[in-house]
Amino acid sequence: MERKFMKGNEAIAEAAVRAGCKFFAGYPITPQNEIPEYLSWRLREVGGDFVQAESEVSAINMVYGAASSGKPSMTSSSSTGISLKAEGMSYLAQAKLPAVIINVGRCGPGLGGILPAQSDYLFATKASGHGGFKMIVFAPSTVQEAVDLTYKSFDYAYRDRNPVMVLADGVVGIMMESVELPDFKEIKAPDWALSGTENEELKEIIPMCWSGEDLERDNIEMAKMFRRWEENDVQYEEYMLEDAEIVIASYGTSARICKTVIKEARKQGIKIGMLRPITLNPFPYKAFEKLDKSIVRKILIVEMTIPSQMIEDVELGVKGQIEIDTFGRSGGVVISPEEILNKVLEVKEGLK
Amino acid sequence: MYINIIMAGFGGQGVLTLGKLVCLAADSAGKNATFFPSYGGEQRGGTCNCTVVISDEEIGTPIVNKADYIIVMNEPSYDKFKNSVVSGGTLIINESQIHKSEVLEGINQVRVKSDDIAAEAGNRLASNMVMLGAFTGFTKFVGEDVVKEIIKESMSSKKQYLETNLNAFEKGLGQGE
Numbered sequence: 001m002e003r004k005f006m007k008g009n010e011a012i013a014e015a016a017v018r019a020g021c022k023f024f025a026g027y028p029i030t031p032q033n034e035i036p037e038y039l040s041w042r043l044r045e046v047g048g049d050f051v052q053a054e055s056e057v058s059a060i061n062m063v064y065g066a067a068s069s070g071k072p073s074m075t076s077s078s079s080t081g082i083s084l085k086a087e088g089m090s091y092l093a094q095a096k097l098p099a100v101i102i103n104v105g106r107c108g109p110g111l112g113g114i115l116p117a118q119s120d121y122l123f124a125t126k127a128s129g130h131g132g133f134k135m136i137v138f139a140p141s142t143v144q145e146a147v148d149l150t151y152k153s154f155d156y157a158y159r160d161r162n163p164v165m166v167l168a169d170g171v172v173g174i175m176m177e178s179v180e181l182p183d184f185k186e187i188k189a190p191d192w193a194l195s196g197t198e199n200e201e202l203k204e205i206i207p208m209c210w211s212g213e214d215l216e217r218d219n220i221e222m223a224k225m226f227r228r229w230e231e232n233d234v235q236y237e238e239y240m241l242e243d244a245e246i247v248i249a250s251y252g253t254s255a256r257i258c259k260t261v262i263k264e265a266r267k268q269g270i271k272i273g274m275l276r277p278i279t280l281n282p283f284p285y286k287a288f289e290k291l292d293k294s295i296v297r298k299i300l301i302v303e304m305t306i307p308s309q310m311i312e313d314v315e316l317g318v319k320g321q322i323e324i325d326t327f328g329r330s331g332g333v334v335i336s337p338e339e340i341l342n343k344v345l346e347v348k349e350g351l352k
Numbered sequence: 353m354y355i356n357i358i359m360a361g362f363g364g365q366g367v368l369t370l371g372k373l374v375c376l377a378a379d380s381a382g383k384n385a386t387f388f389p390s391y392g393g394e395q396r397g398g399t400c401n402c403t404v405v406i407s408d409e410e411i412g413t414p415i416v417n418k419a420d421y422i423i424v425m426n427e428p429s430y431d432k433f434k435n436s437v438v439s440g441g442t443l444i445i446n447e448s449q450i451h452k453s454e455v456l457e458g459i460n461q462v463r464v465k466s467d468d469i470a471a472e473a474g475n476r477l478a479s480n481m482v483m484l485g486a487f488t489g490f491t492k493f494v495g496e497d498v499v500k501e502i503i504k505e506s507m508s509s510k511k512q513y514l515e516t517n518l519n520a521f522e523k524g525l526g527q528g529e
Contacts, residue, residue: 005372005379031391114391175414176372176387178379260412337413 002181008143009034009173011181012102012166013042015147016074019154020187021100022048023073025062027055027081030114031170032104035076056081060088060101067097068205070193072154076102078170079120080111082128089163090129091207094218096192098157100150101135101165104173107332115332116170118252121309124167125281132219134226136233137165137280139251143177145278151182156233158187160225167280169304171253171334226282235278236287240266244273246347247291247322249314250302251277254335258302261340270348277310288317297351299324302340306330353383353408355493356416359483360401360433361425361446366480369506370423371402373484374493377502378406381494386414399428406493421491423483424450425466444486444528446479462490464527473523475516485524496525 006014013035016024024043026036036052043050049066053059059075066073077085082103092099103124107117124137136156140146146168153164189195194203209215237255240262241247250258255276265272275291277284288299299322301308308326315324327343329335357374361367368389375385389402403419405411422437423444424430430450437443442460448467466482473482481503488499503521507514 003379005376005385170391171388171414174389174391176375177411177414178385257413257415259410263412334415336415336417338417 001183003178004181005176005178006143007034007174007176008146008168009104010038011143011147011179012076012150012168012173013038014181015150016100016154017042017046017048018182018184019151020072020185021074021154022046023063023066023071024048024075025051025053025059025066026075026077027053027059029078029081031106031116031173032076032078032102034173035102035104056084057088060085063099064088064092064095064097067092067099068095068194069196070189072098072158072187074100074102076104078104078106079108079117080106082120082123086129089135090131090133092163093133093135093222094131095205095207096161097163097205098154098161099163100153100157101163102150103165103167105167105169107330113332114170116174116253116334117304117330117332118169118254119305119309119330120167121280121303121305122312124165125283125313128165133162133222134281135163135165136160136229136282137167139167139278139280140172141252141256141276141278143172143175144179146172147179147181149278154187158190161192162225167252169253229282230285233279234282234284234286236284237274237276237278238287239274239276241273241275243271243295245295245297245351246270246272246344247296247299248272248274248302249277249288249299249310250274251280251310254302254304257335257337258340260337261344264337264341265344270344272344283313283317285313285317288314289319291318291322293321296322298322298347300344300347301326302335303328304330304333304335353406353493355406355421355491356419357404357406357421357423357487358401358416358419358433358436359404359423359425360399360429362428363398363400365425366477367400367425368402370480370484371404373499373502373506374404374406374487376506377494377499380502381498383408383494384411386411388414399426399432401429401433421487423487425479425483426450427452442490444483444490446483448479462486462528464524466524469523469527470520473516473519475513475520478513478517478520481517481520482524482527485521486528489525489528491528
Protein backbone atom coordinates (compact mmCIF):
# COMPACT_ATOMS: atom_id res chain seq x y z
CA MET A 1 0.00 0.00 0.00
CA GLU A 2 1.26 3.41 -0.92
CA ARG A 3 0.01 6.48 0.99
CA LYS A 4 -0.38 9.74 -0.89
CA PHE A 5 -2.12 13.09 -0.45
CA MET A 6 -4.20 13.38 -3.60
CA LYS A 7 -6.98 15.28 -5.28
CA GLY A 8 -10.12 13.14 -5.62
CA ASN A 9 -10.16 13.19 -9.40
CA GLU A 10 -6.49 12.22 -9.65
CA ALA A 11 -6.97 9.52 -7.05
CA ILE A 12 -9.86 8.06 -9.08
CA ALA A 13 -7.64 8.07 -12.17
CA GLU A 14 -4.74 6.39 -10.37
CA ALA A 15 -7.09 3.79 -8.88
CA ALA A 16 -8.32 2.95 -12.39
CA VAL A 17 -4.73 2.51 -13.60
CA ARG A 18 -3.99 0.22 -10.67
CA ALA A 19 -7.14 -1.79 -11.36
CA GLY A 20 -5.76 -2.52 -14.83
CA CYS A 21 -7.46 0.17 -16.93
CA LYS A 22 -5.71 0.39 -20.29
CA PHE A 23 -7.97 2.72 -22.23
CA PHE A 24 -9.63 6.02 -21.48
CA ALA A 25 -11.57 8.36 -23.74
CA GLY A 26 -13.24 11.51 -22.52
CA TYR A 27 -14.16 15.09 -23.23
CA PRO A 28 -13.39 17.97 -20.84
CA ILE A 29 -15.95 19.23 -18.35
CA THR A 30 -15.66 20.73 -14.87
CA PRO A 31 -15.43 19.38 -12.14
CA GLN A 32 -13.77 16.21 -13.41
CA ASN A 33 -11.03 17.58 -15.66
CA GLU A 34 -8.18 16.25 -13.56
CA ILE A 35 -9.22 12.69 -14.47
CA PRO A 36 -8.47 13.00 -18.21
CA GLU A 37 -5.55 15.35 -17.53
CA TYR A 38 -3.92 12.77 -15.25
CA LEU A 39 -4.63 9.82 -17.50
CA SER A 40 -3.31 11.66 -20.57
CA TRP A 41 0.23 11.05 -19.29
CA ARG A 42 -0.29 8.26 -16.79
CA LEU A 43 -1.82 5.64 -19.11
CA ARG A 44 1.16 5.86 -21.43
CA GLU A 45 3.45 4.89 -18.58
CA VAL A 46 1.59 1.59 -18.17
CA GLY A 47 1.20 0.81 -21.87
CA GLY A 48 -2.35 2.09 -22.12
CA ASP A 49 -4.00 4.59 -24.43
CA PHE A 50 -5.68 7.92 -23.82
CA VAL A 51 -7.86 9.77 -26.30
CA GLN A 52 -9.35 13.20 -25.87
CA ALA A 53 -12.40 12.64 -28.01
CA GLU A 54 -14.26 15.29 -29.98
CA SER A 55 -17.38 14.78 -27.88
CA GLU A 56 -18.84 12.74 -25.05
CA VAL A 57 -20.79 10.62 -27.54
CA SER A 58 -17.59 9.81 -29.35
CA ALA A 59 -15.76 9.02 -26.10
CA ILE A 60 -18.32 6.47 -24.87
CA ASN A 61 -18.31 4.76 -28.27
CA MET A 62 -14.52 4.58 -28.26
CA VAL A 63 -14.87 2.86 -24.90
CA TYR A 64 -17.34 0.46 -26.56
CA GLY A 65 -14.75 -0.35 -29.19
CA ALA A 66 -11.85 -0.77 -26.80
CA ALA A 67 -13.94 -2.91 -24.44
CA SER A 68 -14.90 -5.18 -27.37
CA SER A 69 -11.23 -5.94 -27.86
CA GLY A 70 -10.83 -6.84 -24.20
CA LYS A 71 -9.11 -3.64 -23.07
CA PRO A 72 -10.20 -2.57 -19.59
CA SER A 73 -11.80 0.77 -20.42
CA MET A 74 -13.14 3.82 -18.68
CA THR A 75 -14.70 7.18 -19.45
CA SER A 76 -15.56 10.04 -17.15
CA SER A 77 -17.66 13.16 -17.32
CA SER A 78 -20.00 15.26 -15.23
CA SER A 79 -23.81 15.23 -15.20
CA THR A 80 -24.70 16.98 -18.47
CA GLY A 81 -21.86 15.13 -20.21
CA ILE A 82 -23.11 11.82 -18.81
CA SER A 83 -26.51 12.53 -20.42
CA LEU A 84 -24.73 12.53 -23.76
CA LYS A 85 -23.30 9.11 -23.00
CA ALA A 86 -26.72 7.63 -22.28
CA GLU A 87 -27.12 5.87 -25.61
CA GLY A 88 -23.58 4.48 -25.40
CA MET A 89 -24.10 3.12 -21.90
CA SER A 90 -27.23 1.32 -23.06
CA TYR A 91 -25.28 -0.13 -26.01
CA LEU A 92 -22.56 -1.38 -23.67
CA ALA A 93 -25.18 -3.11 -21.55
CA GLN A 94 -26.89 -4.85 -24.48
CA ALA A 95 -23.56 -5.84 -26.08
CA LYS A 96 -22.52 -7.25 -22.68
CA LEU A 97 -19.40 -5.14 -22.48
CA PRO A 98 -17.60 -4.19 -19.27
CA ALA A 99 -16.71 -0.53 -18.76
CA VAL A 100 -16.39 1.92 -15.92
CA ILE A 101 -18.16 5.26 -16.10
CA ILE A 102 -17.23 7.99 -13.65
CA ASN A 103 -19.75 10.77 -13.03
CA VAL A 104 -18.35 13.62 -10.93
CA GLY A 105 -21.70 15.29 -10.47
CA ARG A 106 -22.47 18.97 -10.87
CA CYS A 107 -25.67 20.94 -10.52
CA GLY A 108 -28.45 20.84 -13.07
CA PRO A 109 -30.66 20.41 -14.99
CA GLY A 110 -29.46 21.54 -18.39
CA LEU A 111 -25.94 22.84 -18.59
CA GLY A 112 -26.65 23.78 -14.97
CA GLY A 113 -23.45 24.93 -13.36
CA ILE A 114 -20.00 23.67 -12.51
CA LEU A 115 -20.53 23.49 -8.75
CA PRO A 116 -21.09 20.23 -6.86
CA ALA A 117 -24.50 18.58 -6.57
CA GLN A 118 -26.18 15.20 -6.17
CA SER A 119 -28.90 15.68 -8.74
CA ASP A 120 -28.17 12.58 -10.81
CA TYR A 121 -29.39 9.95 -8.34
CA LEU A 122 -32.47 8.89 -10.29
CA PHE A 123 -30.70 9.15 -13.64
CA ALA A 124 -27.87 6.93 -12.39
CA THR A 125 -29.94 4.32 -10.58
CA LYS A 126 -33.17 3.96 -12.55
CA ALA A 127 -32.53 4.68 -16.21
CA SER A 128 -29.17 5.95 -17.42
CA GLY A 129 -30.40 5.35 -20.94
CA HIS A 130 -33.18 3.63 -22.86
CA GLY A 131 -34.18 0.01 -22.87
CA GLY A 132 -34.35 -1.04 -19.22
CA PHE A 133 -30.72 -1.78 -18.43
CA LYS A 134 -29.19 -0.96 -15.05
CA MET A 135 -25.73 -0.55 -13.64
CA ILE A 136 -24.19 -1.08 -10.25
CA VAL A 137 -23.80 2.50 -8.97
CA PHE A 138 -21.23 3.29 -6.28
CA ALA A 139 -21.37 6.54 -4.31
CA PRO A 140 -18.06 7.40 -2.62
CA SER A 141 -18.16 9.67 0.41
CA THR A 142 -14.41 10.27 0.78
CA VAL A 143 -11.41 10.29 -1.54
CA GLN A 144 -10.31 6.94 -0.10
CA GLU A 145 -13.67 5.44 -0.89
CA ALA A 146 -13.51 6.89 -4.40
CA VAL A 147 -10.23 5.01 -4.84
CA ASP A 148 -11.52 1.74 -3.41
CA LEU A 149 -14.80 1.78 -5.31
CA THR A 150 -13.24 2.75 -8.65
CA TYR A 151 -10.74 -0.07 -8.19
CA LYS A 152 -13.52 -2.58 -7.45
CA SER A 153 -15.69 -1.31 -10.31
CA PHE A 154 -13.49 -3.03 -12.86
CA ASP A 155 -13.96 -6.38 -11.09
CA TYR A 156 -17.73 -5.98 -11.11
CA ALA A 157 -17.77 -4.80 -14.73
CA TYR A 158 -15.85 -7.90 -15.86
CA ARG A 159 -17.75 -10.27 -13.58
CA ASP A 160 -21.09 -9.10 -14.98
CA ARG A 161 -20.01 -7.98 -18.46
CA ASN A 162 -21.95 -4.81 -17.75
CA PRO A 163 -21.00 -1.16 -17.29
CA VAL A 164 -20.50 0.10 -13.71
CA MET A 165 -20.96 3.70 -12.60
CA VAL A 166 -19.13 5.58 -9.89
CA LEU A 167 -21.34 8.53 -8.94
CA ALA A 168 -19.17 11.04 -7.12
CA ASP A 169 -19.80 14.76 -6.81
CA GLY A 170 -17.75 17.90 -7.29
CA VAL A 171 -16.61 17.94 -3.67
CA VAL A 172 -15.15 14.42 -3.78
CA GLY A 173 -13.56 15.24 -7.15
CA ILE A 174 -11.98 18.55 -6.21
CA MET A 175 -10.95 18.01 -2.60
CA MET A 176 -7.62 16.56 -1.51
CA GLU A 177 -7.15 13.90 1.12
CA SER A 178 -4.71 11.18 2.07
CA VAL A 179 -5.31 7.86 0.40
CA GLU A 180 -3.88 4.40 0.54
CA LEU A 181 -3.44 3.28 -3.04
CA PRO A 182 -4.12 -0.37 -3.87
CA ASP A 183 -1.67 -2.68 -5.65
CA PHE A 184 -1.43 -2.95 -9.43
CA LYS A 185 -3.57 -5.59 -11.12
CA GLU A 186 -3.79 -6.89 -14.67
CA ILE A 187 -7.06 -7.83 -16.31
CA LYS A 188 -6.53 -10.47 -18.98
CA ALA A 189 -8.55 -10.21 -22.19
CA PRO A 190 -11.48 -12.65 -21.75
CA ASP A 191 -12.35 -15.35 -24.31
CA TRP A 192 -15.24 -13.33 -25.68
CA ALA A 193 -12.98 -10.41 -26.60
CA LEU A 194 -12.27 -9.72 -30.27
CA SER A 195 -8.62 -10.04 -31.21
CA GLY A 196 -8.91 -8.69 -34.75
CA THR A 197 -6.71 -11.45 -36.14
CA GLU A 198 -7.53 -13.34 -39.36
CA ASN A 199 -7.80 -16.76 -37.74
CA GLU A 200 -10.22 -15.66 -35.08
CA GLU A 201 -13.33 -17.79 -34.69
CA LEU A 202 -16.66 -16.04 -35.24
CA LYS A 203 -17.63 -13.99 -32.18
CA GLU A 204 -20.51 -11.63 -31.92
CA ILE A 205 -20.53 -8.41 -29.92
CA ILE A 206 -23.56 -6.51 -30.99
CA PRO A 207 -25.93 -4.10 -29.23
CA MET A 208 -29.04 -5.46 -30.93
CA CYS A 209 -31.03 -8.60 -31.58
CA TRP A 210 -33.24 -9.41 -34.59
CA SER A 211 -35.28 -12.01 -32.81
CA GLY A 212 -37.85 -10.89 -30.25
CA GLU A 213 -37.53 -14.15 -28.33
CA ASP A 214 -33.74 -13.90 -28.16
CA LEU A 215 -33.85 -10.30 -26.98
CA GLU A 216 -36.44 -11.24 -24.39
CA ARG A 217 -34.09 -13.99 -23.16
CA ASP A 218 -31.39 -11.34 -22.77
CA ASN A 219 -33.83 -9.18 -20.80
CA ILE A 220 -34.66 -12.11 -18.52
CA GLU A 221 -30.97 -12.84 -17.92
CA MET A 222 -30.40 -9.19 -17.08
CA ALA A 223 -33.31 -9.23 -14.65
CA LYS A 224 -31.71 -12.23 -12.92
CA MET A 225 -28.44 -10.33 -12.71
CA PHE A 226 -30.20 -7.36 -11.07
CA ARG A 227 -31.65 -9.75 -8.47
CA ARG A 228 -28.22 -11.28 -7.82
CA TRP A 229 -26.91 -7.78 -7.13
CA GLU A 230 -29.64 -7.23 -4.56
CA GLU A 231 -28.72 -10.48 -2.84
CA ASN A 232 -24.93 -10.22 -2.95
CA ASP A 233 -23.63 -6.76 -3.71
CA VAL A 234 -25.47 -4.28 -1.52
CA GLN A 235 -23.11 -2.07 0.48
CA TYR A 236 -23.96 0.48 3.14
CA GLU A 237 -22.59 1.97 6.33
CA GLU A 238 -24.44 2.04 9.63
CA TYR A 239 -23.28 5.00 11.71
CA MET A 240 -24.27 5.36 15.38
CA LEU A 241 -27.57 3.61 14.69
CA GLU A 242 -27.92 1.53 17.87
CA ASP A 243 -30.31 3.74 19.84
CA ALA A 244 -31.11 6.32 17.14
CA GLU A 245 -34.59 7.86 17.17
CA ILE A 246 -33.70 9.95 14.15
CA VAL A 247 -31.97 8.21 11.27
CA ILE A 248 -30.35 10.31 8.58
CA ALA A 249 -30.34 8.71 5.13
CA SER A 250 -27.62 10.30 3.07
CA TYR A 251 -24.81 9.37 0.67
CA GLY A 252 -21.63 10.79 -0.84
CA THR A 253 -20.48 14.21 0.31
CA SER A 254 -23.74 14.98 2.13
CA ALA A 255 -23.27 11.88 4.28
CA ARG A 256 -19.79 12.98 5.21
CA ILE A 257 -21.09 16.38 6.27
CA CYS A 258 -23.86 14.62 8.25
CA LYS A 259 -21.24 12.81 10.34
CA THR A 260 -20.13 16.17 11.71
CA VAL A 261 -23.77 17.00 12.44
CA ILE A 262 -24.42 13.67 14.17
CA LYS A 263 -21.43 14.12 16.49
CA GLU A 264 -22.62 17.60 17.42
CA ALA A 265 -26.25 16.51 17.86
CA ARG A 266 -25.16 13.59 20.06
CA LYS A 267 -23.31 16.08 22.29
CA GLN A 268 -26.67 17.83 22.70
CA GLY A 269 -28.24 14.55 23.75
CA ILE A 270 -30.09 13.78 20.53
CA LYS A 271 -30.23 10.09 19.67
CA ILE A 272 -29.33 10.19 16.03
CA GLY A 273 -27.47 8.02 13.54
CA MET A 274 -27.14 7.44 9.84
CA LEU A 275 -27.73 4.77 7.25
CA ARG A 276 -25.48 5.55 4.30
CA PRO A 277 -25.95 3.67 1.03
CA ILE A 278 -22.61 2.99 -0.64
CA THR A 279 -24.23 1.15 -3.54
CA LEU A 280 -27.10 3.35 -4.74
CA ASN A 281 -28.01 0.48 -7.02
CA PRO A 282 -28.49 -2.15 -5.66
CA PHE A 283 -30.09 -0.02 -2.95
CA PRO A 284 -29.98 -1.26 0.68
CA TYR A 285 -33.75 -1.68 0.91
CA LYS A 286 -33.42 -4.44 3.50
CA ALA A 287 -31.27 -2.26 5.79
CA PHE A 288 -34.08 0.30 5.84
CA GLU A 289 -36.70 -2.39 6.21
CA LYS A 290 -35.02 -3.85 9.27
CA LEU A 291 -34.76 -0.53 11.16
CA ASP A 292 -36.44 -1.04 14.51
CA LYS A 293 -39.77 0.79 14.25
CA SER A 294 -40.13 0.85 18.02
CA ILE A 295 -36.99 3.01 18.26
CA VAL A 296 -36.70 4.94 15.00
CA ARG A 297 -39.27 7.70 14.86
CA LYS A 298 -38.14 9.66 11.85
CA ILE A 299 -35.94 9.27 8.82
CA LEU A 300 -34.34 12.46 7.57
CA ILE A 301 -33.01 12.29 4.01
CA VAL A 302 -30.18 14.74 3.36
CA GLU A 303 -29.03 15.34 -0.22
CA MET A 304 -27.57 18.13 -2.31
CA THR A 305 -30.54 18.24 -4.62
CA ILE A 306 -34.06 19.66 -4.49
CA PRO A 307 -36.48 17.94 -4.40
CA SER A 308 -35.17 14.76 -2.77
CA GLN A 309 -34.49 11.95 -5.23
CA MET A 310 -33.42 9.17 -2.89
CA ILE A 311 -36.81 9.40 -1.16
CA GLU A 312 -38.24 7.08 -3.82
CA ASP A 313 -35.94 4.26 -2.69
CA VAL A 314 -36.11 5.02 1.03
CA GLU A 315 -39.92 4.84 0.81
CA LEU A 316 -39.67 1.43 -0.85
CA GLY A 317 -37.41 0.33 2.01
CA VAL A 318 -39.49 1.53 4.96
CA LYS A 319 -42.84 0.69 3.35
CA GLY A 320 -44.72 3.46 5.11
CA GLN A 321 -43.68 2.20 8.57
CA ILE A 322 -41.56 5.23 9.50
CA GLU A 323 -42.18 8.90 8.78
CA ILE A 324 -39.81 10.49 6.32
CA ASP A 325 -38.65 14.08 6.14
CA THR A 326 -36.17 15.58 3.68
CA PHE A 327 -33.62 18.35 3.66
CA GLY A 328 -31.49 19.51 0.77
CA ARG A 329 -29.62 22.33 -0.88
CA SER A 330 -29.09 22.47 -4.60
CA GLY A 331 -27.83 24.57 -7.46
CA GLY A 332 -24.24 23.98 -6.37
CA VAL A 333 -24.71 25.23 -2.82
CA VAL A 334 -22.81 22.82 -0.60
CA ILE A 335 -24.97 21.91 2.35
CA SER A 336 -23.59 23.17 5.68
CA PRO A 337 -23.43 21.30 8.99
CA GLU A 338 -25.14 24.24 10.74
CA GLU A 339 -28.24 24.15 8.56
CA ILE A 340 -28.53 20.37 8.77
CA LEU A 341 -28.24 20.61 12.55
CA ASN A 342 -31.04 23.21 12.60
CA LYS A 343 -33.20 20.82 10.62
CA VAL A 344 -32.34 18.00 13.03
CA LEU A 345 -33.35 20.19 15.98
CA GLU A 346 -36.61 20.97 14.21
CA VAL A 347 -37.26 17.28 13.61
CA LYS A 348 -36.40 16.50 17.24
CA GLU A 349 -38.83 19.20 18.41
CA GLY A 350 -41.54 17.63 16.27
CA LEU A 351 -41.10 14.25 17.98
CA LYS A 352 -42.37 15.52 21.32
CA MET B 353 -7.12 17.69 17.78
CA TYR B 354 -9.83 18.71 15.34
CA ILE B 355 -9.29 22.10 13.71
CA ASN B 356 -10.82 23.90 10.75
CA ILE B 357 -8.82 26.55 8.92
CA ILE B 358 -9.83 28.90 6.11
CA MET B 359 -7.09 30.59 4.11
CA ALA B 360 -8.00 33.44 1.80
CA GLY B 361 -6.34 35.99 -0.40
CA PHE B 362 -6.12 36.98 -4.03
CA GLY B 363 -5.00 34.66 -6.81
CA GLY B 364 -1.21 34.57 -6.82
CA GLN B 365 -0.58 35.03 -3.10
CA GLY B 366 -0.05 31.32 -2.66
CA VAL B 367 -3.11 30.72 -0.53
CA LEU B 368 -3.80 27.30 -2.03
CA THR B 369 -0.14 26.33 -1.71
CA LEU B 370 -0.28 27.38 1.93
CA GLY B 371 -3.30 25.14 2.48
CA LYS B 372 -1.72 22.18 0.74
CA LEU B 373 1.51 22.51 2.74
CA VAL B 374 -0.42 22.55 6.01
CA CYS B 375 -2.19 19.36 4.90
CA LEU B 376 1.00 17.64 3.77
CA ALA B 377 2.68 18.47 7.08
CA ALA B 378 -0.30 17.18 9.05
CA ASP B 379 -0.40 14.07 6.89
CA SER B 380 3.28 13.33 7.34
CA ALA B 381 2.83 13.67 11.11
CA GLY B 382 0.20 10.91 10.90
CA LYS B 383 -2.89 13.12 11.16
CA ASN B 384 -5.90 13.18 8.86
CA ALA B 385 -6.22 16.23 6.65
CA THR B 386 -8.62 17.49 3.99
CA PHE B 387 -8.15 20.34 1.54
CA PHE B 388 -11.02 21.94 -0.34
CA PRO B 389 -10.30 24.85 -2.71
CA SER B 390 -12.95 27.29 -3.79
CA TYR B 391 -13.76 26.74 -7.42
CA GLY B 392 -16.26 28.31 -9.70
CA GLY B 393 -16.16 31.80 -11.14
CA GLU B 394 -12.55 32.36 -10.02
CA GLN B 395 -10.53 34.81 -12.03
CA ARG B 396 -7.00 36.13 -12.09
CA GLY B 397 -6.62 38.78 -9.41
CA GLY B 398 -9.93 37.78 -7.82
CA THR B 399 -10.21 36.32 -4.34
CA CYS B 400 -9.60 32.67 -3.74
CA ASN B 401 -9.74 30.54 -0.65
CA CYS B 402 -9.45 27.05 0.65
CA THR B 403 -10.65 25.13 3.66
CA VAL B 404 -8.35 22.77 5.51
CA VAL B 405 -9.38 20.36 8.25
CA ILE B 406 -6.80 18.63 10.42
CA SER B 407 -7.72 15.93 12.87
CA ASP B 408 -6.59 12.88 14.78
CA GLU B 409 -10.06 11.42 14.22
CA GLU B 410 -12.13 10.73 11.14
CA ILE B 411 -12.89 14.00 9.35
CA GLY B 412 -16.53 14.86 8.73
CA THR B 413 -17.29 17.87 6.61
CA PRO B 414 -14.36 19.18 4.54
CA ILE B 415 -16.16 22.50 4.06
CA VAL B 416 -17.07 24.88 6.88
CA ASN B 417 -18.71 28.28 7.23
CA LYS B 418 -17.03 28.97 10.57
CA ALA B 419 -13.41 28.10 11.22
CA ASP B 420 -11.14 27.91 14.26
CA TYR B 421 -8.39 29.73 12.38
CA ILE B 422 -8.70 32.06 9.43
CA ILE B 423 -5.69 33.40 7.59
CA VAL B 424 -6.47 36.47 5.48
CA MET B 425 -3.90 37.79 3.04
CA ASN B 426 -5.71 40.81 1.58
CA GLU B 427 -8.44 43.28 2.49
CA PRO B 428 -11.36 41.79 0.52
CA SER B 429 -10.68 38.47 2.27
CA TYR B 430 -10.57 40.24 5.64
CA ASP B 431 -13.95 41.82 4.96
CA LYS B 432 -15.41 38.54 3.80
CA PHE B 433 -14.12 36.29 6.58
CA LYS B 434 -13.58 38.46 9.68
CA ASN B 435 -16.94 37.34 11.10
CA SER B 436 -16.44 33.67 10.23
CA VAL B 437 -14.10 32.83 13.08
CA VAL B 438 -15.64 30.70 15.82
CA SER B 439 -15.80 32.25 19.27
CA GLY B 440 -12.39 31.84 20.87
CA GLY B 441 -10.81 31.29 17.45
CA THR B 442 -8.03 33.24 15.81
CA LEU B 443 -7.79 35.54 12.82
CA ILE B 444 -4.29 35.74 11.34
CA ILE B 445 -3.97 38.96 9.37
CA ASN B 446 -1.47 40.04 6.72
CA GLU B 447 -0.89 43.52 8.09
CA SER B 448 1.17 44.54 5.08
CA GLN B 449 -2.03 44.68 3.06
CA ILE B 450 -4.80 44.91 5.60
CA HIS B 451 -4.76 48.28 7.32
CA LYS B 452 -8.17 48.04 8.94
CA SER B 453 -8.05 47.51 12.65
CA GLU B 454 -11.11 46.82 14.72
CA VAL B 455 -12.17 44.99 17.83
CA LEU B 456 -13.74 41.63 17.00
CA GLU B 457 -15.37 40.33 20.13
CA GLY B 458 -14.26 36.94 21.42
CA ILE B 459 -11.66 36.50 18.71
CA ASN B 460 -7.87 36.60 18.88
CA GLN B 461 -6.06 38.56 16.25
CA VAL B 462 -2.52 37.83 15.18
CA ARG B 463 -1.17 40.62 12.99
CA VAL B 464 1.77 39.78 10.80
CA LYS B 465 3.42 42.11 8.29
CA SER B 466 3.94 39.07 6.14
CA ASP B 467 4.77 40.75 2.81
CA ASP B 468 7.38 42.96 4.45
CA ILE B 469 8.86 40.11 6.45
CA ALA B 470 9.03 38.01 3.29
CA ALA B 471 10.85 40.86 1.55
CA GLU B 472 13.34 40.97 4.45
CA ALA B 473 13.80 37.23 4.06
CA GLY B 474 14.77 37.87 0.45
CA ASN B 475 11.57 37.14 -1.46
CA ARG B 476 8.45 39.28 -1.18
CA LEU B 477 6.46 36.51 -2.91
CA ALA B 478 7.15 34.19 0.02
CA SER B 479 4.53 35.98 2.11
CA ASN B 480 2.56 32.73 2.31
CA MET B 481 5.59 31.05 3.91
CA VAL B 482 5.69 33.73 6.60
CA MET B 483 2.03 32.93 7.26
CA LEU B 484 2.79 29.21 7.32
CA GLY B 485 5.44 29.98 9.92
CA ALA B 486 3.10 32.18 11.95
CA PHE B 487 0.38 29.50 11.84
CA THR B 488 2.84 26.76 12.84
CA GLY B 489 4.31 28.88 15.63
CA PHE B 490 0.90 29.82 16.95
CA THR B 491 -0.85 26.46 16.76
CA LYS B 492 2.08 24.01 16.92
CA PHE B 493 -0.20 21.72 14.88
CA VAL B 494 2.94 19.75 14.06
CA GLY B 495 6.61 20.32 14.87
CA GLU B 496 8.36 23.03 12.85
CA ASP B 497 10.86 20.48 11.51
CA VAL B 498 8.03 18.53 9.92
CA VAL B 499 6.87 21.64 8.08
CA LYS B 500 10.42 22.46 6.98
CA GLU B 501 10.78 18.98 5.48
CA ILE B 502 7.54 19.46 3.57
CA ILE B 503 8.70 22.83 2.24
CA LYS B 504 11.94 21.23 1.07
CA GLU B 505 10.11 18.36 -0.63
CA SER B 506 7.59 20.61 -2.33
CA MET B 507 10.32 22.89 -3.65
CA SER B 508 12.61 20.15 -4.92
CA SER B 509 12.18 21.41 -8.49
CA LYS B 510 12.63 25.09 -7.52
CA LYS B 511 15.76 24.84 -5.39
CA GLN B 512 16.84 28.41 -6.17
CA TYR B 513 13.94 29.71 -4.09
CA LEU B 514 14.24 27.25 -1.23
CA GLU B 515 16.52 29.28 0.99
CA THR B 516 14.44 32.46 0.92
CA ASN B 517 11.27 30.44 1.49
CA LEU B 518 12.76 28.68 4.49
CA ASN B 519 13.97 32.03 5.80
CA ALA B 520 10.49 33.44 5.41
CA PHE B 521 9.03 30.44 7.24
CA GLU B 522 11.45 30.82 10.15
CA LYS B 523 10.78 34.53 10.49
CA GLY B 524 7.08 33.71 10.53
CA LEU B 525 7.48 31.19 13.36
CA GLY B 526 8.42 33.90 15.82
CA GLN B 527 5.51 36.06 14.73
CA GLY B 528 3.03 33.45 15.82
CA GLU B 529 4.63 32.62 19.17
